[in-house]
Structures are given as structure tokens and as C-alpha cells.
């Protein structure tokens with residue numbers, strides 16, 4: 001549905017060129033909710049605005065629904081853009097127009113007759129739950145309601161793709177949940193492809209199917225959300241995930257591990273960090289390894305959460321047993337699809353760096 005090929009975006013900065021995007025390749029499939037996450041200044045807005053050519057990239061190709069937007073002239077691009085709706089952090093509504101007239105605006109620009117406009121706008125107001133507020137002005141409605149107007153307006157031209165540029169960043173957590181719920185509903189009902197950029201992992205966790213992590217203008221990691229959450233590879237991903245899944249063990253847990261460690265011969269104890277997702281979490285894997293390999297396990301820390309109905313979690317366990325048995329147990333867990341980090345040393349100094 002959307003293909004970005006080797007995208008570079010360089011701005012003329014005040015003190016010299018700023019390379020906001022440095023060779024981005026992305027392939028977003030039809031009907032998926034694709035999240036792009038990164039810290040402030042990573043290049044998220046530049047990237048999302050390249051998709052509809054609000055920003056023309058310095059080099060690279062943008063294909064949407066098989067059409068190379070980067071090769072179109074201005075007139076053809078204007079028409080092609082009707083297939084791509086966009087919603088913004090600050091809603092960008094016209095204050096002098098009512099809710100109804102804001103939603104109608106893109107259809108007026110496209111030259112639809114008033115009757116056709118009415119036939120499109122009314123069901124959209126119904127969809128976003130604003131029929132009763134149709135004659136209010138933006139100053140007379142809440143932030144969440146403004147974003148609902150933004151969504152209805154973005155859908156007016158019946159796009160195939162909806163871009164969301166930090167659309168929930170100015171909203172409180174409850175309103176954010178309801179707006180994301182609405183986006184997911186639209187994605188399911190209309191099969192609309194949604195690309196959302198955000199700096200909030202909560203947003204990715206609630207609605208995205210796949211996610212790409214952008215850092216300093218490059219995609220550093222991408223994949224299904226559940227994989228990226230349970231097995232983050234890049235430091236930026238780890239620190240973003242720490243917002244909702246703590247990546248470092250708390251000091252009190254480290255103190256417990258030190259106590260356990262002091263009670264053991266170093267070669268007989270090992271700290272393991274397990275990450276599991278989906279079906280793995282339903283199986284009695286820990287009791288399996290205790291029974292089959294004759295080892296003891298103490299759970300020292302853990303967290304279980306859910307991503308779109310699928311459980312995922314991390315556990316830190318202190319494993320005791322003969323070295324060979326411990327290694328066999330780790331191999332068994334890995335064979336069952338659990339990601340296992342073996343914390344290699346039990347020295348106090350290294351424990352202070354345990355993640």
C-alpha cells in the first residue's frame with residue numbers, strides 16, 4: 001500500500017543543512033495500523049509528511065497504492081492526495097466554520113454539489129459521534145471532540161490511507177483511548193490503512209499491528225508490535241518501552257538477588273531474564289524445567305501485560321542447579337519460543353548493570 005524507498009530529507013537549517021531523514025525504507029501493507037515511534041527530533045513528522053508529499057523528500061521514492069507520488073505533477077498530485085487523509089496534533093480546524101462545515105470543506109474544494117456533500121458529511125458526523133454538535137464552532141467543543149471533527153474531515157474524500165501526526169498528544173489519557181478506539185474501529189470497518197506517528201508507546205500498544213522505531217532519521221528497528229515489545233533490539237526501543245514495561249530491575253530486586261547469590265556457590269546460580277508472548281504464556285514452562293532438569297527457580301521480578309488481547313510479559317528468575325542442567329533448561333525454554341537472556345556473571349559489580 002505504501003512504499004518508501006531510500007528517502008532522504010535535508011532542510012536548510014540556520015547553521016547549515018539538517019538531515020532529518022537519512023535513507024528510510026518502509027513497506028506498509030494494506031489494511032494495517034502501522035506505528036512509527038521516536039523521540040523528539042527523530043524525524044517522525046518529516047517522515048509522515050513525506051508520505052503525502054506535504055514535504056517533498058530531497059531524494060527517494062514514495063509509492064502509495066502502486067502510484068509513484070514523487071513522479072506526479074502538481075495537478076495529478078492534488079487528485080492523488082484525496083486518497084490520503086491526515087489528522088494533526090492541534091486539529092487544524094477553521095475557527096470560523098461550524099463542525100459540519102469543517103467536515104464539508106474538503107468536499108467543497110473537490111467540487112461536490114451540496115446534496116452530495118450532505119449525503120457524505122451526515123454519516124461521518126454520526127460515525128464520530130458529533131451529530132448533536134454539528135452547528136457548534138471549534139471554540140465551543142472539547143479537544144477530543146475537535147479531533148473527532150479532524151477524523152471526519154480526513155475521511156470525507158473516502159481515502160485509502162489515514163495519516164496521524166501525533167493526533168492524541170494534546171489529549172488526556174482517557175480521551176486518547178477513545179480516539180484510538182475510534183481509529184481502530186475505522187480501520188476494521190473500512191479496511192483503511194492507518195499510519196500513526198507518536199512518541200508514546202501506549203499509543204502503539206493500544207492500536208498498532210506493526211511498529212518502526214526511528215532514531216536520528218533512520219529506522220533502527222521494526223516488526224510486529226508484540227515482537228518489538230518483548231524482544232527490543234535497539235537501545236532507543238528499550239528506553240521507549242521502559243515507559244510501560246520497566247527494562248531495568250529495581251534496586252530492591254537487585255538487593256534480593258545479591259542475597260540469593262551470596263547463599264550460593266557462584267557456579268550453581270544464575271539470573272535469567274525471560275520474555276514471552278502469546279501462546280507461550282499459557283504453557284506450564286517453568287514447572288516443566290523444574291521437573292525435567294532438577295533445577296530450582298525463584299521468581300524475583302515480573303510483569304505481565306496485554307497487547308490487543310495477546311498476553312506478553314517478562315520475568316526475572318534466579319535459577320539454581322548444576323551448570324549443565326541450567327544450560328539444558330535454558331535450551332528447553334528457548335526451544336519453546338521463550339526469549340532468554342542469561343545474565344553471565346553474578347559478581348556484585350556486574351549485577352549493578354543488570355537489565
Ligand SMILES: Nc1ncnc2c1ncn2[C@@H]1O[C@H](COP(=O)(O)OP(=O)(O)OP(=O)(O)O)[C@@H](O)[C@H]1O
Pocket residue numbers: 011012013018019020038039040041042043044045046047199
Ligand atoms: N523546516 C525545517 N527547517 C529546518 N530544520 C527542520 C525543519 N523541520 C524539521 N527540522 C529538523 O529536522 C529534525 C527532525 O524534525 P521532525 O519534526 O521531523 O522530528 P520529530 O521526530 O517529529 O520531532 P517532534 O516529536 O519534536 O515533533 C529536527 O532536528 C528538526 O529540528
